[in-house]
Amino acid sequence: MSDPLPTILLVDDEEHSLAAMRMALEDDFECLTAMSAEEARGLMQEHFVQVIFCDHRMPGTTGVEFLTEVREHWPETVRIIITGYTETGDMISAINDAGIYQFLTKPWHPDHLMMVAKNATDLFRLTRDHDRMSLEMRYLSRSVEAKIEEQRKALREGLGFEAVLRAVNSPMNAVIEQARQFATFDVPVVITGENGTGKGQLARAMHYSSLRSEKPYFEFDCSSVDDDILEIELFGARRGALPGLTSNKTGLFQKVDRGTLYLSGVSNLSPRLQLLLLRAVRDGAFRPVGGHELRHSQVRLLAGTERDLRIEVAEGRFNSELYYALSKAGLTVPPLRDRVGDLAILAQTLLFEMAEKHGKPVSGLSDDALQFLSEYDWPGNMRELENEMVRMLIFSQDALLGPELISRHILQASPVSDAETETSVDRVLIGTGTLKDRVEQIEMRILRETLTRLKWNKSRAANELGLSRVGLRAKIERYGLVDPKRSSEPTSGEEE
Incomplete structure (x- = not known):
């Protein structure tokens, strides 16, 4: 008979947020949900809860206030609060008052949520094992207990395999x-x-x-x-x-x-x-x-x-x-190019780490930005990805970072749909094929990069490229380029 799934309590006053968290976690955990601190308090009294994910901003009792109460009555339960980067000062106080193990920023990625949940349940189990061993070894030397604490510290500081960020189906x-x-x-x-x-x-x-x-x-x-x-x-x-x-x-x-x-x-x-x-x-x-x-x-x-x-x-x-x-x-x-499924969680995590380090609040990367990043082969692997996240953070003006911030050589990379073609411009130049075909490959990428960088402002793009509006429109149609923001909307006219 298999062991029962660990029990996690999800607390949020927004029903859609609860549903999203439950959908991401329910395959690996027994998920309880509550829309208020009062409802969550009742569930805590009825169930053996190992981990709590609690939204900070809730009407009535806030997340910090509720988790402070949990710390007093159920100290073993691992407490995680969900917040935004704009509340960093509040979170420092929360860590002290409520004993928060970790705070998760919005918008969270499902794979990141899953990894935090698994780390938290591992910590719960490790803490209980530590407490049990401490009782068993009460009369042994203090040095043994110090070694156990050192191992716990190493795990919490991310020195184990848990620190290797990856998606559920990662290679x-x-x-x-x-x-x-x-x-x-x-x-x-x-x-x-x-x-x-x-x-x-x-x-x-x-x-x-x-x-x-x-x-x-x-x-x-x-x-x-x-x-x-x-x-x-x-x-x-x-x-x-x-x-x-x-x-x-x-x-x-x-x-x-x-x-x-x-x-x-x-x-x-x-x-x-x-x-x-x-x-x-x-x-x-x-x-x-x-x-x-x-x-x-x-x-x-x-x-x-x-x-x-x-x-x-x-x-x-x-x-x-x-x-x-x-x-x-x-x-x-x-290499990173073979870990396309991991790119979203790696890029978002690196971005949030850099944002916290440099004190610049962000809410993440847009879907369009992640799509462009996933179409690049990353010859510099994680180091190059980290550099790109720092660069995008420096030039960002909005909380959500879009594809216009991405480096030009990445925007000019061949789309995934062109996977059978050479992705490097240099390889196109020295490759095979007719002059017309090879020139068109490069022209398409330049158009795609320019339109993305200029947020699909066709007047500015035409001016920069030395084309008329009619000529630019013809090339866009010829190469099948589509503005991601308008791809699912009916065309109502041409933007400036």
Whole structure:
């Protein structure tokens, strides 16, 4: 018999909001709904509620006031308040008064709501387990309790797999499931993926889900680092080994003893460094620069690479013995272009984080903006997406960010419907096809980008492109370009 679903109480005075939240959560949770604090209070007395989502602005008793009462009578229940960024000051007070675990901003994304709910129920379970273990270990040393609290803190700070944002059907789900299994086995793992795909975040989550979670964790990027400096950073150096080194330097393999070391860019290591690393991985032995005696360290090594190490071995650029020593297990992180379903939650979350950091309130990205973002291939992956969110935030004038704020090269990307064509303008220029066809591909993208950037003001677009209004209209019809805001409305005349 399967375990009962966790119970969540949804409180909002707007019926459509309750229905939307229930629809997003009801497959994984037992959902109770209330349209007032009084009704919610009655449900709390009748049911074993693990998590509450409560709207802040309600007539009569506010969300903060109600959750303050919940904190007093049902302190174990995880309390989450739903609000807008304009109420940030109120929320600081709410966190103190009502013990709010998290506040969710409007408009929320269903996948984000689901992830917050799962994290909250995990926290509820973890807190109860912690309380139970604390009672069982009342007469044990205080250091054991401190370690449990440290693990709880690590989970809440988002160091585990829960911090990897993704949609319900994301291709990252299979990767994370593999990573969870690898985490519990004390073996080296090679994590392959393009730059900016989140390999370091995955490595960190594996450490905090492993038996070494209480031990040190360090990350180091081996790319573009001089051999001499890299050798010292990894293995340390004796005093006087190099000019200006007046004291012994402790290397990462000594610092991370019994812990986890994540080295990114291992495919860039020189042959000499590959041999030194091989000895450290295979035998746990290393010699500090300028030292004579071997030192030993029990380090679990996680290696990140943007290139397939099997190909590097086949072409003679990577030591085959080191490859087999490192690749007891392997993970491949998909690029952002293969995670189109994740883009909405990733972009919105990054935008809200940047908005909070810079103190500029926003309500999210419009559907049209998300559509353009999803049609771009993101060669810079998460780093490029984060930069784009910052740029859009800087230039935004309204709370809801539209496609006119998106960078021009992204607006000019090939639409999803043209998936069989080359997406890069450079590739169109050097590709195959008639001159007419290739010119039309570029012309269509320029028109689409200009109209979007100018919010489909055809007078301004025609003027910028040096076309007449009639000529612009003819090209719009020729390429089947449609104003998203008017695509579902009958045409009543032409806008300026």
